[in-house]
Amino acid sequence: MVSAEVHYCVSYLVSTLAGADYPHGADDLGSLMDQAQELAAPIADYEEAATQAGFELLRNEIVNKGYYWRPRNDRGWVPSSVHESAAEAWHDCCEENDIEPYDREVFEHWIVSDWLAEKLAAKGEKTDSDFAGMTVWARTTTGQAISGDAVITGIVADLAREYGA
Structure with missing residues (x-):
């Protein structure tokens, strides 16, 4: 599933845009920088x-x-x-129950399919479906294969349960 639905790492692009010294929101580039900052921000x-x-x-x-x-x-x-x-x-x-959520740090950014982005968002992951025409996932794990991420194994388990595989 990962090889078909995860396309390219864009972490450097997102971090460069998020940290650039430019008037945010002033034009298309500024708006893209705002999106990059949102993708780089911690996830509740x-x-x-x-x-x-x-x-x-x-x-x-x-x-x-x-x-x-x-x-x-x-x-x-x-x-x-x-x-x-x-x-x-x-x-x-x-x-x-007045419980404050924890913050999860975002480590990587990946271009993913719209289908996977929908599944990731349903699991509480942060995605942006129109980051300069790309669908980007803000990954909160690092140092392992994406196929080993708990969210990915959860999606695979949901599919197996849903389709009886």
Whole structure:
């Protein structure tokens, strides 16, 4: 999947634009620099913060295949809402329980397919679908093959579950 959906590393391009001395937002280049700064900024990690605070995420396979959160040891918990993505559910959990998200540093930037960007965004990853006509993923891991990233293995597991492979 990685060889078909991940195309090229653009970390140097993003970091150069994010740190350039130019009036941001003044024109097309300035707007692109603003996008680069957003891609380089840390990502709020709602999942880790909620997990550390004692919450867990469950998938509702019966009704609508959505996600909901609950306190880890409260089996009688009735969810107030079901969310389309795990990322939305974790975000809601933190907001409802006044939990501050952790920051995850962005290490690399990769051009990816629109399909993979959609899957990554659903997992809480930061993507930009129009960075100078490219779709860019802000990767928060480094030092290993992309295929070993937890988010990628999670997407592959979701596909296997969905298509029975």
